[in-house]
Amino acid sequence: MLQEAVDDFLASLAGGEVERSGGSLNTMMAYRNDLGQLCTYILSQGIHDWWQVTHEQLATYMDKMRRGQGYRPATMARKLATMKAFFRYLWHKGAVSVDPTTDVILPPIERDQPQILSSEQIHTLFNCVDRDTPLGLRDLAMLHLLYATGIRTSELISLDVTHFQAQETLVHCVNVRGHVKRNRVLPLTAVAADALERYLTNGRPLLQPAVGQQAIFLNHRGERLTRQGFWLVIKGHAQRAEIEELSPHMLRHSFAMLMLDSGMDLSSVQELLGHAHISTTQLYCHITPGLNK
Structure with a gap:
């Protein structure tokens, strides 16, 4: 059920938003990987339909990626953008009544000090x-x-x-x-x-x-x-x-x-x-x- 919605979303992008913006195969692969990770997490929470996903769960997911996997800020920003685009699609299709990505923001990321030479x-x-x-x-x-x-x-x-x-x-x-x-x-x-x-x-x-x-x-x-x-x-x-x-x-x-x-x-x-x-x-x-x- 989760993956079917992802496949439909990716199919809608072919010839749509991604193509018009000069998107490439790499862009589509990034979308697929990002949403595949999200599916794995949602299933681990015992959820089998997108309408059951809450704002709190997505906020926790973003924080786990930062703390547990150490993604760079640019990667985190891309994953959040993918997630927001996907849920906008579900909302327009009527698959969810509320967009749970509203107000989900990037968690604060501590920057390392620049390394310098003596x-x-x-x-x-x-x-x-x-x-x-x-x-x-x-x-x-x-x-x-x-x-x-x-x-x-x-x-x-x-x-x-x-x-x-x-x-x-x-x-x-x-x-x-x-x-x-x-x-x-x-x-x-x-x-x-x-x-x-x-x-x-x-x-x-x-x-x-x-x-x-x-x-x-x-x-x-x-x-x-x-x-x-x-x-x-x-x-x-x-x-x-x-x-x-x-x-x-x-x-x-x-x-x-x-x-x-x-x-x-x-x-x-x-x-x-x-x-x-x-x-x-x-x-x-x-x-x-x-x-x-």
Whole structure:
């Protein structure tokens, strides 16, 4: 009885709401998995029809997923949206007289403190890079850019040679999220600007970029470095520096803390990081003092 209603709902989406919104097979699979989990839970409560489901049971279900299974906020939000869409469908079909998802909200989720690197770890990481090879010059320039600007990985690998202004020691960063384009001008430290200039002068030409290739950071084939390629670079240097679980975002976090420790106000750090909301930047205010010393 429960699964039949789910199957009918999914069938109604084919050619309907999901298709009109550019939905994909992955979207349908997510809906099916989310509602399959919900069915399993409802059956475990001794319920065999959707009209018997209560608001309290769904609220408890959401809390169990957070506490027991540790889903990320984005996954929790998707599962709640799926559940609400499903019960709206049942209500319109007359299968339920009351929508039990009304006022069901996401349970509060405690955010972990951003992980940052100590100054000693930063020093070790930079020193483990081979400065005598084109790829080493590239890697050093990327690491310096990450630490000196807080630039995102996607933004870093999207940089073109025209985005670097050597005389002004600036990089122009273009970040597209959804349909919104946010351009930022990021000042470079003298060390980062020097590392980038040395790579562009002595490293990039030896990687033999293809005609018309504008990417600053190239792979060994002379093509734009991919996100996956960049991750392998970071992972390799982390192993040599004996830093466990290093991620590019840790350098971004470390930059934010460095700026705040130097006296920069929160709104300026927000602008440099490209955060849409100040509440995101405020997370750095709660990092335990001394972690990055």
